[in-house]
Amino acid sequence: MVLSKSSHYALRAALYIARHPESGYVSIKEITRELDLSFHFTTKLLQRLTQARLLLSCQGPKGGVRLARPPKNINLRQIVEAIEGPELFTGCLLGLNQCSDDHPCPVHRSWTGVRQRVTNLFEKTTLAQLVEPSHKNKLRLTNLE
Amino acid sequence: MVLSKSSHYALRAALYIARHPESGYVSIKEITRELDLSFHFTTKLLQRLTQARLLLSCQGPKGGVRLARPPKNINLRQIVEAIEGPELFTGCLLGLNQCSDDHPCPVHRSWTGVRQRVTNLFEKTTLAQLVEPSHKNKLRLTNLE
């Protein structure tokens, strides 16, 4: 499992939010209805994104959440790290408590190479890229059937 | 989290086993003592590797486990897949129930590219490579301190 379910949900919600006009708030009810997610659980995930300054939130009628800055300035690593921490980008493939060139495990050299590519993907990919019109054939954010 | 704790333990145990002479059995007691793992929990993980025909086991005095074939014929994907299934190598980054070119999610194209590199690492890396002498400076299989 590369990402936790929590990260899955947070990323899908963030993409849904990014598809909306930047100025307005989107209600979490709408998000969870459209993406078929648990409302309360997702609310807490989005709270973490708000605390991480990735989202702004507003209570009350017409309230909801919105991106805290233009979608080109929010990347996937920021979202994942706000939800599950940095281990994916820094951890040892064998789960050892430190990953360092000084005390490498047997897979260290190979893994850090691939891990850097994973990290690049998460850092270079912004919400803006994933919602631009040329991606209109990749709008899927929900399970099939 | 790229791999589960179970996969971490199984990989570390497999590497420990691969360092031993091919002909003899290694006791799980020794493995878990040296790697500081839970004996009973690790026993069940290694049972799964045995059921997946990656290991042979033998009960009784002088019993234990050994590789079922030469270490150059066992790769990391086989171990991980025996423990946690194929999702790492086939799953959607957003956790959607199907990952396919026909119904791609927004990150599908980027992710499948990186995922292929991850898969290559796990498939090309064999136990033999990880225990060969040139790796003697990468013997670490336990936590520091």
Place this chain on the structure above:
DNA sequence: TATATTTAAGACAAAGATGTCTTAATTAAC
């Protein structure tokens, strides 16, 4: 054969992740 050693297997406990429910706090609109 008897004994000691070891894996196999199952019950169960503990911890963590995921999901549900209720109440509080905030805010827009009337």
Place this chain on the structure above:
DNA sequence: GTTAATTAAGACATCTTTGTCTTAAATATA
């Protein structure tokens, strides 16, 4: 101000993963 709508927060339930303990089965050795 009152009301309705919405996020914030916490209690709690459920499920999965991880870890422990006990018993059974197998096997080498004497």
